[in-house]
Amino acid sequence: MSDQNSHDDLVPSTFEDEPIANPGLPPHVWRPTDVDPKAEKRAERQVAAFFGLSILCAILFLVSYFVFHVGSDWNTVGGLGASNVALGVFLGGALLFIGIGIIQWARKLMGDHEIVEYRHPARSSEEDREATIAALNAGLEESGIGRRPLVRNTLLGAVGILALPAVVMLRDLGPLPGDKLKHTIWTKGMRVVRDVVGTPILVSDLEIGDLVNALPEALFPTEENGYPEIEGVELQQQKVKAAVILNRMLPDEIVSQQTLNWSVNGIVCYSKICTHVGCPISLNERTTHHLLCPCHQSTFDLTDSGKVIFGPAGHALPQLPLAVDSDGYLIAQSDFTEPVGPSFWERDPS
């Protein structure tokens, strides 16, 4: 007997000042399957039956795989797709029944005698410790690392400076920000067009309270408007910064002088990108002209320079100065006068 004992052995208790003595492990109780051959046979059949059910499920899984088509009937069975439901349930069954069978086997048929093992302290023995420390000291002594500070310090310096190539190697992960975050594609006289379709917008197109998602015309280049070709990554990057919303209100509802100056017949134009962390803002309160960001509920007052009236955003929504061109379409007076989107260190806080 090494360190395993029969569970009946009484193990000494360790609690100081013990009010109640350790009664020792309770005696082992035989299970019905240990003493009754009928119960044992029954348990054996149960376990085998579970494994059999697993086989059945696996076969049904294979059948479902070939019978059901995914693409054409993805919406059947409560919107989940017949194929997905059948494959999931039968694969689940095939796995579950193996698991249940094995556990039933362990509980009913495998030995259920608890055994005792003694613990050893996590630490090594005192001898081992001393021997290790002696070996460590001998090694350090022979290397002379303590006696030769010049060697040690230059080595530390050499290894330490290796961090620089490792960090500098990451430099080409991306270009430097430069002033990219501070400008958008909007320029003086650029038409404000509807997103998706790219058609220009007349003042009369908007009713009081309407909210229209819009983009600069430069993102819909045609031969007619003469803007340069833009697509892929660059299109997405410009879209992120240039997206705006148009909102029409009665001119006398406008509170701030600047908002009034930059509006056209009560139509105001603001960046669509939340100044908190950059979600597109889309929830419009028609009567109050408040705009709510669905991500973190920052609320901006469109009548008053996009001021934050609720929520975690730190500064107002940038307003795009609007004008009307000779054809009566809405155009920008200029680019945004401040960076759009989430705040960043280099942004001018005024």
Place this chain on the structure above:
Amino acid sequence: MSIDTSKVAASNTTTAATAKKPSKAGAAAAWADDRLGLATAMKKNLRKVFPDHWSFMLGEIALWSFVVLLLSGVFLTLWFTPSMGEVTYQGSYDPLRGVTVSEAYNSALKLSFDVRGGLLMRQMHHWAAMVFIAAMMIHLLRVYFTGAFRKPRELNWVIGCLLLLLGTLEGFTGYSLPDDLLSGTGIRAADGFMKSIPLVGSYLSFFLFGGEFPGDAIIPRLFTIHVLLIPGLLLALIAAHMLLLVYHKHTQWPGPGRTEQNVVGFPMLPVYAAKAGGFFFIVFGVTSIMGGLLSINPVWKFGPYDPTKVTAGSQPDWYMGWPDGALRIMPGWEFGIFGHTFPFNVFLPIIVLPGLMFTILLLLPFIENWVTGDKRDHHLLQRPRNAPTRTAVMVSLMTFYGLMWAAGGNDIIAIKLHASINQITYFMRAAVFIGPAIAFFITRRWCISLQRHDNETLLHGYETGIIMRSPEGGYSERHLPVSPARAYSMTARERDELPALEGETDANGIPTPGSRSQKVKAKLATMMYADNVQKPTPEELEEAHHHVDHENELQAGLDHPADGHQFDGHHLVDEEHLRSH
């Protein structure tokens, strides 16, 4: 082997494993040992003892769901294309046919609609990820509440915390990959988070995204992190976690015959291996059924990512919910510093707070140990009530987490309860500070009450529910002593001892260095322990039993089972016995 196997089911062998003729398994083992020399290590470990308790299964759920993640994840990589290149969707899902989407989104749709079992694997992968993180968290709570993190297991606590952190990051990088509208919104927010870091924020953002957001690099980069970097670290840490578990041997609950020096339970081979192996199939099977029946992350309904679009009710996966809640209830404090903008309203809740909370979690065992000065090894678990301050600390942290998490759903709460989102937010701002404090005090007093109740039970017996009427007409409830086994289990715990103060002044009356920290420690230890109820001393127990005996004598005439029908002539009760414990 002194184990009596005479009655073990006849289907099992009744002789010891070292049979006269070498078995097939023996021959295979010999072949392997000739080359690997594993017999020395396996000699003890094949029959290594694992104690049994339902709560020891929680970590196992995490382990097995990680295996499910590896298996289903490998399947997904066979079809998934981690690219942001634009293609026109031409697959089976009608509503999106002809739409320009990224290759990542295109292949996620292909997996969902044109690969048989692909949707199942996608949903299983997502469900298993949620189960993985949930199981890790509940396992962490179990370990903390029962004191299983104490010496010598502190390092395994640290590894476990790292696993939780990495698991969370793995989850975020994973659900961001399909490039759908919801996950894209999450990445967009993450870009805002990074930009909030002073000095380097916009540089970090440009480096991660390979230029301005969104760029075309983020999905491939997240993919490498998701399938190579973090899983590698997770695997290594899980291996270390398990090795340490085996080396330390599992903790166990105190009970008759179960002490600090031993571990009582079933041997690994066959019982524990079968139970754990069987449980793997159960976790796998349950995940399959969830993948089949419970829709999750239907990216085809969200549509492809478009930086100008968003859906109402945008929320991250649940485990990212609590920092999102902090972000929502944070006041909009943005500071200007020498011509620079410091977005403290984003930096504090999303960069500082999670890091701070994680550090606190990591340090909990060391803080407790610093206060108690306890240097002993602990292998017996404690009931949460027997460490009232510790339990209260965790309940307090849980309350903070829960309130933050609820704040992350403030829009949903507002809609469901028809309440004002402004008022919910203002309420939450206060609640995240007041709630944990209230939870701390209630939990601590509750634990102490439970300790008192335990002592009451030990000294005066358990309440039988039988009401006795004395000849004078007074009523009293009859108490009976608990069984010795239960009484032992209830008292098998240490008495809390205040750490001895090291000499505050030296021989010349000059304060010894470090005596201030000694005083702080002493004060903290007093706060931690002073109100705890200690188990009765043998004398107290003796006296109480004496008292009970005396009372029983007085009640000798009444000493019979009472079911309320003694005197109404329904039946005789002389032969009936009360349940014996």
